[in-house]
Amino acid sequence: MKQFPRPSTELNLRAQVVSTLLQVQQGQSLAGLLHHQLNEIPERDRALFHELVLGTLRQWYALKAITLPLLAKPLHNETVETCLYVGLYQVLCTRIPAHAAISETVTASKQLGFHALSGIVNAILRRATRETEEFQHHLQQAHGLPSWLYKRLKKDWPLQVDDLCQQLKQTAPLTLRINQRYIGRDAYLTKLQAQDIQAHACTLSEVGIVMEQSVQITALPGFEQGWFSVQDEHAQLCATLVPDLNEHLVLDACAAPGGKTAHLLEKFKPQSLIALDQDTQRLLRVSENLQRLKLPQNNVEIITADATTWQTNQALDCIVLDAPCSATGVIRRHPDIRLLRQSSDIAQTVALQKQILQNLWKQLNVGGTLLYVTCSILKVENEQQMIDFLAEHSNAEEIKIEATWGIEQIHGRQLLPASGQGDGFYYCRIKKVA
Numbered sequence: 001m002k003q004f005p006r007p008s009t010e011l012n013l014r015a016q017v018v019s020t021l022l023q024v025q026q027g028q029s030l031a032g033l034l035h036h037q038l039n040e041i042p043e044r045d046r047a048l049f050h051e052l053v054l055g056t057l058r059q060w061y062a063l064k065a066i067t068l069p070l071l072a073k074p075l076h077n078e079t080v081e082t083c084l085y086v087g088l089y090q091v092l093c094t095r096i097p098a099h100a101a102i103s104e105t106v107t108a109s110k111q112l113g114f115h116a117l118s119g120i121v122n123a124i125l126r127r128a129t130r131e132t133e134e135f136q137h138h139l140q141q142a143h144g145l146p147s148w149l150y151k152r153l154k155k156d157w158p159l160q161v162d163d164l165c166q167q168l169k170q171t172a173p174l175t176l177r178i179n180q181r182y183i184g185r186d187a188y189l190t191k192l193q194a195q196d197i198q199a200h201a202c203t204l205s206e207v208g209i210v211m212e213q214s215v216q217i218t219a220l221p222g223f224e225q226g227w228f229s230v231q232d233e234h235a236q237l238c239a240t241l242v243p244d245l246n247e248h249l250v251l252d253a254c255a256a257p258g259g260k261t262a263h264l265l266e267k268f269k270p271q272s273l274i275a276l277d278q279d280t281q282r283l284l285r286v287s288e289n290l291q292r293l294k295l296p297q298n299n300v301e302i303i304t305a306d307a308t309t310w311q312t313n314q315a316l317d318c319i320v321l322d323a324p325c326s327a328t329g330v331i332r333r334h335p336d337i338r339l340l341r342q343s344s345d346i347a348q349t350v351a352l353q354k355q356i357l358q359n360l361w362k363q364l365n366v367g368g369t370l371l372y373v374t375c376s377i378l379k380v381e382n383e384q385q386m387i388d389f390l391a392e393h394s395n396a397e398e399i400k401i402e403a404t405w406g407i408e409q410i411h412g413r414q415l416l417p418a419s420g421q422g423d424g425f426y427y428c429r430i431k432k433v434a
């Protein structure tokens with residue numbers, strides 16, 4: 001019979017972590033859960049709660065791989081398995097003293113209703129404290145992905161796959177995009193230096209800064225004045241790949257929450273920019289972001305619509321299509337994707353991307369450019385999607401991206417997640433020639 005956790009006030013912190021992870025296993029996104037649950041956790045415990053939830057998710061399949069051989073028979077109990085992963089994560093990947101990690105996690109398994117099985121949790125965690133180095137070695141060796149995803153990546157990236165899997169287990173750096181309308185990157189770095197905040201300039205993005213220490217975003221200089229946004233370095237390349245948008249009619253087709261919309265408006269003054277997305281709630285964040293960044297909005301139209309069917313009677317000069325995708329390139333920032341994404345989702349996502357591409361292509365002016373972007377590292381959503389599109393559209397021609405970054409594909413360029421740098425992104429530029 002399925003057991004439901006007791007109200008969070010009766011649970012210790014580890015049990016609250018486990019109950020959050022159980023909800024992710026049932027298909028809920030971590031961002032939504034954290035939004036509600038962090039408020040229920042006393043402020044002094046929030047950082048640890050956050051670290052244990054994200055860290056365990058980051059190592060999820062690696063922890064699973066090292067746990068299975070330790071069990072005499074399968075547990076068939078998600079709660080106790082999750083307690084084990086949270087316990088092992090603490091023992092193997094954090095500086096939490098082993099005795100505290102073990103006793104709190106064993107108590108959590110009891111609080112969650114599994115007194116009888118708490119002995120197994122205790123025994124395995126004690127063994128991990130005795131054989132820490134060996135356990136850590138096995139954890140490091142494990143690819144840490146669901147097997148369907150590992151197989152796909154191995155097929156797509158045979159040379160890079162081992163490094164790629166290790167990269168995906170890391171935490172991504174916090175990266176800012178400086179709002180050039182108000183302050184230059186060097187001037188902003190000087191402001192950070194003056195406050196003893198360690199940071200350095202990005203190598204690929206000319207407007208990016210990588211933070212070298214954890215910081216509270218809203219307390220950084222110029223947050224209220226709109227001097228910067230938080231945005232991955234590889235996502236910042238989008239605005240460098242579009243043609244000059246000044247005085248042109250532009251569509252940002254899947255715009256919410258507006259990271260790329262804002263960057264385009266920081267760099268250009270289009271005659272009109274349509275920010276379209278099907279998610280009204282997420283679209284609210286586009287206007288909030290533009291407002292904080294103090295970007296003029298008189299030429300911006302924010303529209304809730306389905307990009308597979310939306311039509312306009314004004315032909316567009318440029319379309320940025322940051323397409324819905326598997327988000328496999330941003331697993332470092334959203335480790336719950338490991339559990340949430342299913343193999344069967346991929347074909348559906350590819351079909352949706354194809355439909356959006358086909359519909360939007362009809363709205364583009366002859367001579368206009370479509371920039372196709374995903375945060376996926378699967379070729380089927382990227383290179384293959386573009387091979388199919390170009391084969392089916394005789395009026396489409398690729399404009400090669402000449403760059404030193406990323407991996408050149410048959411069409412477009414692929415960036416893989418890189419240590420201390422950006423996430424997995426794909427870009428391909430297509431011109432409408434007739």
Ligand SMILES: C[S@@+](CC[C@H](N)C(=O)[O-])C[C@H]1O[C@@H](n2cnc3c(N)ncnc32)[C@H](O)[C@@H]1O
Pocket residue numbers: 253254255256257258259260261276277278279282305306307308322323324325356
């Ligand atoms: C990768 S996110 C966009 C991120 C955004 N461009 C940014 O830089 O902040 C993809 C977006 O596609 C939207 N989307 C998914 N299916 C859509 C559809 N059929 N029509 C319009 N938008 C869609 C989602 O709501 C989501 O906001």
